[in-house]
Amino acid sequence: MDGNSSRTVGVIACGVLERELGALARFVEPAPVCVVLEQGLHNEPEKLRCELQRAIFAMEAEHPDVTDIALLYGICSRGAEGVQADRCRMALPRAHDCITLLLGCRQLYKEYVAQHPGTYWYSPGWIDTGFQPGPGRYKKKHQEYLEQFDEEDAEYLMEIEQGWMQKYNRAAYVDVGVTGDPEPDIAFTKQCAEWLGWDMDRLHGDAKLMQDLISGNWDDERYLVLQPGEWPKFVDDDRIVIAATGEFVPEKSSRSKGFSCQ
Amino acid sequence: MSELAELTESIKNGKRKIAVKIVTEELEKNTDAGELLAALVEGMDIVGQRFKNNEIFVPEVLIAARAMKESMTILEPILVTAGIKPEHKVVIGTVKGDLHDIGKNLVAMMLKGANFEVIDLGSDVAPDAFVKAAQESGAEIVAMSALLTTTMPSMRETVEALKAAGLSTKTMIGGAPVTRQYAEEIGATGFAADAATAVDMVRDLVSA
Numbered sequence: 001m002d003g004n005s006s007r008t009v010g011v012i013a014c015g016v017l018e019r020e021l022g023a024l025a026r027f028v029e030p031a032p033v034c035v036v037l038e039q040g041l042h043n044e045p046e047k048l049r050c051e052l053q054r055a056i057f058a059m060e061a062e063h064p065d066v067t068d069i070a071l072l073y074g075i076c077s078r079g080a081e082g083v084q085a086d087r088c089r090m091a092l093p094r095a096h097d098c099i100t101l102l103l104g105c106r107q108l109y110k111e112y113v114a115q116h117p118g119t120y121w122y123s124p125g126w127i128d129t130g131f132q133p134g135p136g137r138y139k140k141k142h143q144e145y146l147e148q149f150d151e152e153d154a155e156y157l158m159e160i161e162q163g164w165m166q167k168y169n170r171a172a173y174v175d176v177g178v179t180g181d182p183e184p185d186i187a188f189t190k191q192c193a194e195w196l197g198w199d200m201d202r203l204h205g206d207a208k209l210m211q212d213l214i215s216g217n218w219d220d221e222r223y224l225v226l227q228p229g230e231w232p233k234f235v236d237d238d239r240i241v242i243a244a245t246g247e248f249v250p251e252k253s254s255r256s257k258g259f260s261c262q
Numbered sequence: 263m264s265e266l267a268e269l270t271e272s273i274k275n276g277k278r279k280i281a282v283k284i285v286t287e288e289l290e291k292n293t294d295a296g297e298l299l300a301a302l303v304e305g306m307d308i309v310g311q312r313f314k315n316n317e318i319f320v321p322e323v324l325i326a327a328r329a330m331k332e333s334m335t336i337l338e339p340i341l342v343t344a345g346i347k348p349e350h351k352v353v354i355g356t357v358k359g360d361l362h363d364i365g366k367n368l369v370a371m372m373l374k375g376a377n378f379e380v381i382d383l384g385s386d387v388a389p390d391a392f393v394k395a396a397q398e399s400g401a402e403i404v405a406m407s408a409l410l411t412t413t414m415p416s417m418r419e420t421v422e423a424l425k426a427a428g429l430s431t432k433t434m435i436g437g438a439p440v441t442r443q444y445a446e447e448i449g450a451t452g453f454a455a456d457a458a459t460a461v462d463m464v465r466d467l468v469s470a
Contacts, residue, residue, distance in 0.1 A: 045438065045439070075411055077411065077438050077439045078411060078439045078441075096410070096411050096412045097411075110412075113359070113412065114359075117359055117361065117386065118361065145321065148321070149321070149325065153276070153325050156324075156325070156328060157321050157324060157325070160324060160364070160367075164361070164362065164363060164364060167361040167363070167385060167386075168361065234411060234439075236411070236414045236415045236418060236444075237415070240411075251441040251442055251443060
């Protein structure tokens with residue numbers, strides 16, 4: 001894209017990146033229109049797709065000045081697959097999920113995870129959810145089970161919960177340096193890691209991928225740029241997403257059994 | 263309610279102590295072990311259907327599966343003595359790089375509950391480990407799971423490795439980002455959207 005100031009970017013972002021977006025959008029001219037969707041929609045990919053599609057059409061209808069839509073999302077459990085714009089150009093990063101957006105580079109993410117497969121990620125937005133593995137989550141989940149099951153069954157379910165956490169061995173904290181004092185979040189991650197018996201790593205991410213995305217500086221290497229009517233299709237190679245046309249036929253996944261997009 | 267119906271009911275509701283008590287008492291009364299097994303399997307089938315219909319969720323299935331597992335611990339030696347054993351074997355695991363095994367464990371438990379022999383390789387299983395287990399066990403099916411799009415390529419690699427090893431083992435895949443279309447694309451035999459469907463799919467594949 002030419003960075004022509006006659007173009008205005010509309011950003012649709014996941015709530016987990018809201019703080020980063022708020023800080024980065026201040027540097028973009030003209031100011032982008034920003035819409036933030038609830039964090040955690042990827043847990044039900046069909047729901048994410050539905051909400052994202054709704055937000056894209058709303059952006060086009062309510063903001064005639066917006067010419068380009070930037071999705072601050074990865075393919076996110078394939079929940080971003082199949083969405084399209086009617087009028088605007090649209091781009092999303094070639095990313096599996098938000099960790100690439102925070103690290104700023106998908107190759108770096110791939111290499112880190114290959115080197116440390118037992119990594120659980122912590123970031124300002126993820127810590128805000130209040131549900132990252134650690135003593136706080138344990139307490140909440142235990143309470144939830146106690147409301148539904150007797151004590152013995154609740155204990156058993158917590159054993160299973162802790163069982164999968166034991167497969168991890170590392171808490172990696174990443175921020176892009178724009179969300180204020182990181183020390184409380186780093187201390188929180190450290191505390192969780194100690195409680196879980198994991199190592200802790202602190203990574204300095206790179207805001208450039210997000211910054212360029214919301215500024216409309218889109219290249220094909222880092223982003224998938226879609227023309228109106230095209231939609232992102234997941235591919236299991238390093239491109240991560242390719243452009244597709246024609247009808248997108250969603251398949252029901254195990255996570256969205258009861259969901260229908262009305 | 264008959265004891266067998268009560269046994270089915272106790273599995274359905276995840277009442278492991280009641281289930282174990284009934285199995286123990288019925289064995290003492292020389293009730294046919296095959297009939298007890300059928301009652302247990304029926305209970306897990308109902309659990310599977312309710313899960314599929316969104317009437318219950320993962321925790322309830324885990325509690326029911328525990329009741330099933332503890333009942334089977336008592337029943338299994340008697341079944342072995344009686345010469346009743348699972349007819350079919352399934353190798354299962356999460357693919358290389360993927361540590362998320364709750365879904366896989368659920369499928370494994372429900373397959374055991376449906377009286378399949380399950381060779382559970384755990385999580386983060388390399389393609390050659392799937393191949394080795396399939397060769398050694400002679401399993402008819404290899405079932406793979408992935409929660410992340412980042413680890414889906416390992417499914418393709420595993421399907422290819424099984425074919426390269428000359429095995430005619432059928433393959434089945436599942437997990438949140440996995441679709442039927444992806445199964446077709448990588449040449450897997452089957453796809454299941456949830457644990458209950460996985461059991462139906464295995465039943466279909468072994469009888470095909």
